[in-house]
Amino acid sequence: MRSRQKVLDATVEIIESEGFDAVSIAAVANRASVSRQTIYSIFGTREDLVSQAVVGLALTALGDITLRLEATTTPFDYIVELLVAGRGAVRAHPVLATLLDPGRANPFFDDGMMDRAKPVARQILEPMAARHPDIAPELDGLVDIVLRLGVSVILFDDETVHSDDSLRRFLTRWLLPAMTATGD
Numbered sequence: 001m002r003s004r005q006k007v008l009d010a011t012v013e014i015i016e017s018e019g020f021d022a023v024s025i026a027a028v029a030n031r032a033s034v035s036r037q038t039i040y041s042i043f044g045t046r047e048d049l050v051s052q053a054v055v056g057l058a059l060t061a062l063g064d065i066t067l068r069l070e071a072t073t074t075p076f077d078y079i080v081e082l083l084v085a086g087r088g089a090v091r092a093h094p095v096l097a098t099l100l101d102p103g104r105a106n107p108f109f110d111d112g113m114m115d116r117a118k119p120v121a122r123q124i125l126e127p128m129a130a131r132h133p134d135i136a137p138e139l140d141g142l143v144d145i146v147l148r149l150g151v152s153v154i155l156f157d158d159e160t161v162h163s164d165d166s167l168r169r170f171l172t173r174w175l176l177p178a179m180t181a182t183g184d
Contacts, residue, residue, distance in 0.1 A: 004042050006032040011053035016095040023050055054095070061089035061096060062124075069127070075135050076179050078128040079146055080171045083153050084164050090154050097154060114147060121147050149175070 010032035014023050025046055029036045043049040065085040072078040090096045121143045129136045153167065161167045 003032070003034050003038050007034060007039055007042060007049070008053045008056060011049055012057060012093075012095050015050070015053070015098055019098065020050065025049070057093055057095060061093055065089060065124075069124075072128075075128050075132050075142075076176055078125075079142070079175065079179075080168055082124065082146065083150055083171060084167055086150050087153050087157065087167065088164070091157075117147055118143055121150075145178075 007028055010028045011023060014027055014031060023046065025036050025039050028049065029039055032039075039049060043052060065082065068081050068085045069078055072081050122139065125139060125142055125146065129139050135142070153161075161170045
């Protein structure tokens, strides 16, 4: 395995098991069985290392989610599958859940997190709006609700909606009426 990937994998493992504050060049070097100089020569700084590790994982998960969204036919189905697939990505890669945890010295979590997340969510929802131009005027509101609901689905994952099908039923019961309501 190449040193770069070994280092990235070790970084993700440390974040997942011990949190962001446990990531140091020395800890990653030890876990990856490489020298600290190797890490510095590839990544430069601890911050660049953490950023590249998390971004790489997030991009992989986003690619998988995007494939699932292509099969949807309605805006409601798109949003439901986005939430179900997002929760699945966090379950498959628990380090992604640490991005929502302010208690583990998380460099990504602060008061501006939602503002930084909106352009990303908008980019994910724009293909839905392109397929369904009638909802384009509501896109900003949908971005807000999907972000808030998505964070809730991940943080408050419990037995009542543990399976993908039970989450779909829950969202259908509560989200579908909101999306089909007319007027303000």
